[in-house]
Amino acid sequence: MVLGLLQGVSELFPVSSLGHSVILPRLLGWNIHQNDPYFLTFLVATHLATAIVLLGFFRRDWVRIVRGLGRSLREREIAPDDVDAKLGWLLVVGTIPAGILGLLLEHKLRHIFASPRSAAFFLILNGFLLYGAELLRRRAPQTSSDDDARIARQVGWRGAFLVGAAQAIALVPGFSRSGATMGGGLIVGLSHKDAARFAFLLATPIIGAAAVLKLPELFGHQGNGVRGQALVGALCSAVTAYLAVRFLMRFFETNRLTPFAVYCVLAGAGALLYLVLS
């Protein structure tokens, strides 16, 4: 339950869910390793729950986006005034590099950087990355009252590709996917609110696809004896993910990434100190 609750919050907060799921069990003295098959199965269930929550939260947006994609494919062009189609293709362009890098590098990176010490170190770097994004933030004029229109206008194809590719950094435990995408969004000129919205829309297919790809492990022999815990974890994760996305969408209307940057540096430094001294 604790891991499920934690996963739901940390997956969407820009503080690295993978980093927390590596560091926290060690700090609490739990005998869990992030590369254990049963733990990976557990993570699949919690990721699936998070993806379903995100899909549900932005369901009206996704319906419009999918219709926009279909419309542009039929017309064989993205009309300049078709915000939904443009946003949809920006999400596709952002998802492809993240998906490919994830598919090809996930296994290797997860094994290379599996230790709690490296996760704590990268959590500190994640804090600097978030703060750096705030410093490099480009303040573009906000020319439209519609969120999606602003995103579609501000994020170009290259920007969407780079922001999407930045998600791959989250394969290293300690770095945050949502932090990388929100930071990237700020750098290409989005407001905090729009950057968070774009990050959550971008996260949905990636988190969902990663979970669906590993579903056979959950329902195969690897899931034996873990499915009950995974279900409870997934339900807990769904509840906290819903609360987290609701909170963050309001939080970023008026706030910045700085508090999360400070948290990452302090939590990472504290964990690293504890792990080194113990």
Place this chain on the structure above:
Amino acid sequence: MPRHPALTALAVVAGIALIVLAIVYWAEPAGSLPSWIPGHQAGSGHHHVKHGIASFLVGLACLVYAWFATGGKRSAHARS
């Protein structure tokens, strides 16, 4: 979308080739893959499913690019 016939033709060829490659990854174990294809491991019975998905996605992206590059009713009307 600006028209670049050579780039569009290249995208079509690359798209088809990558989708064929994806099918090869899914159908053949790593040991049976030609040695010049990334992922070849002599004697391995492992299927590179993820390589196949990555190849399929890039191939699909190339074909979608070609689809848009050769279409566009409004822009075609505007040009004529």
